[in-house]
Amino acid sequence: MLDKISDALKNGMKKISNAIFVDKKLIDSVIKDLQRALIEADVNVELVFDLSKKIREIAIDESVKGVEKKEQLVKLIHDQVEFLIGKGKELKLEKKTTILLLGLYGSGKTTTISKLGFYYAKRGRKVCALGLDTQRPAAMQQLKDMCDKAKIPAFINEKEKDPLKIIKQYQEKLEEYDLVLVDTAGRDTLKDDLIDEIKSIEKKIKPTYRILIIPADIGQAAKKQASEFQKALSIDGVIITRMDGTARAGGALTACAETKAPVFFIGTGEKINELETFDSTAFISRLLGMGDLEGLLEKVRSAVDEKQQEKIEQRLKEGKFTLHDLYSQLESMGQLGSMDKLMSMIPGFGNAAAKLPKEALAKQEEKMKHWKYAIQSMTKEEVENPELFDKQTSRIQRVSKGSGTTTGEIRELLKQYKMINDLMKSQASMEGLQEGKIDKKTMMKMARKFRGKIKL
Ligand SMILES: Nc1nc2c(ncn2[C@@H]2O[C@H](COP(=O)(O)OP(=O)(O)O)[C@@H](O)[C@H]2O)c(=O)[nH]1
Ligand SMILES: [Mg+2]
Incomplete structure (x- = not known):
């Protein structure tokens, strides 16, 4: 589908x-x-x-x-x-509900009746079907057979040609049921004779809902069909059948949305249980290939974090951590605890941020926001080579003005960056010496050396 x-x-x-x-x-x-x-x-x-x-x-x-x-x-x-x-719509049943199923030949009316019967009988409804398709010779028996499968009674009359007489014949019987599903005749196209027939049935039976059955494989043509039926018989909504095995279902669905005909159910196979309510979010989630949209968002989130983390870690390892990396880290996290994540990558500092009280974290977050603005105001050159600020302090003034941050904040940012960068460099050379293996003692020593200096 x-x-x-x-x-x-x-x-x-x-x-x-x-x-x-x-x-x-x-x-x-x-x-x-x-x-x-x-x-x-x-x-x-x-x-x-x-x-x-x-x-x-x-x-x-x-x-x-x-x-x-x-x-x-x-x-x-x-x-x-x-x-x-x-969006799809739930079909709300009243205490006593009569549903008239309409549609052209072979759209899936009879099949859908047995499916709906099965669906609602399982949900405790007392359901029956009424056969009013007097046009096609085998229609009545087909309804009976399919309803047998659904274990619901089907009231038919194979000899009678007048649907109104069949209604009269079963009128009393129908009173015993709280959901009556009415099968009607179709035509090749919506012509006056079909409209007249349905209108007279409608007058007698007074249905709660008139539902148009549309096969998905007609694609965009569903628009014309839905609007014609809507105009002639004011339908309440549609059920789209044969969603399985067609590449054109998108056309049928969008056509119905365009004509503002809500979709109550979709048929997804020939079997009696292959009927689903149409819930757009669940449906789209399935199109996206995820169980649910929340899960998808979670997945996107963690995929991003991991990628970003790996990239930054690699940069740290190579001793190539630039202000740009600091910036993209801040940007991608964009929320409380960013520094925490960054710090946790540096051996020995793992839990430094976790120990901070809440207000301190909030302050830290505010500070990072300013850092972010400051980095945004820098030139590409400055971001890649922050030493430029040491050589030409007028740059700090310019960035301060451009970003609305104080020069003090920018100096602090540069200091923090330098600290992390130095730490990483010394660690990288140490790692080089020891072929990638840094012993815990050295690490702790290094951590102690820098701990007091990195201000959060
Ligand atoms: N694959 C598939 N076939 C369906 C579905 N609904 C109906 N059909 C088939 O469509 C054909 C016409 O269905 P039918 O109920 O007789 O249509 P009617 O003339 O409107 O009563 C039959 O062969 C059904 O088996 C569906 O959801 N999926
Ligand atoms: Mg039929």
Whole structure:
């Protein structure tokens, strides 16, 4: 079901979680995959471009960064796809409910009746079916056979050609049931004779709901069908059948969303239990290839953290930790405890931040925000070679003005950076000496040397 969209979305998710930054290139690439998949799933091209435009506009917004930006992008894709395919609606049953199933020939009315019967009987409803398809010769027996499988009674009359007479015949009997599912005849197209027949049935039976059955394989043509039925018979919603085994389901779903016809259920196979309520978030989660969206977000989050962590650790090991790394670390964490994470990578400092009281952490967070602004105001050259600030202190003034931070804060940032960098360098050379193995004693000694100096 919607395999292509699903593959594209999964692919996009992978791209997002593997990327270090959410930049224009990533967004464009994810949108391109999505576009191709949606068009292949028979979604209207105009809708696809609308969706692309919206995703691009919001995703490119620079105000959100780092991990949050990735989550935002995933959520954005979810929201836009949801807008496209509609939200789905729960079919609320009253104490006594009569449902009229409508649709063209072979759309899946009879099959869906047995499925609905099975579904609601299992949920404690007293269900029966009423056969009013007097057009096709074998229709009545088919309904009976299928309802037998669902273990619900089907009231039929194979000889009667007038549906109104069948209603009359079973009127009293139907009173005993709290859910009556009415099978009607279809035609090749929605013509006046079918409209008249359904209207007269409606008048007699006074259904709680009129549900249109649409097969997914008609794709975008579902739009015309849904709007015609809506206009002629004011339907309450649709059930989309044959979602399995068609590449065009996207077209049917989006067409229904466009005509504002809520989707109550989807049929996903020929068997009696292959009927599902349509819950858009769960549905999209499945397209994304995750059990649930929350889980997906969690996954994106941890994938990012790990990647970032590995990269920074590598830089630290190589003794190449620049202000830029410090910045991207702050950016990607973007929240309380960032320094904690950074510190935990340095042997001997592991739990320094964990021991801090809450207010201190909040203060630290505020401080980091200022650092971030300061780094943003620096030139690329300065970020890569912070020594430039030692040589030309006027640079500090310029950055201070540009970022709205004090020169004191910038000096402190540079000092902290230098401290961490020196520490890493000395550790790296030590590691070199000992072929990658640094003994605990040396490590602790080094840690003691720097501990008092690194201010949090
Ligand atoms: N694969 C699949 N086939 C379905 C589904 N729903 C209905 N069908 C098939 O569609 C065909 C027409 O169904 P039917 O109920 O007779 O349609 P009706 O003419 O509207 O009553 C039958 O072959 C069904 O087995 C579905 O969800 N998945
Ligand atoms: Mg039928």
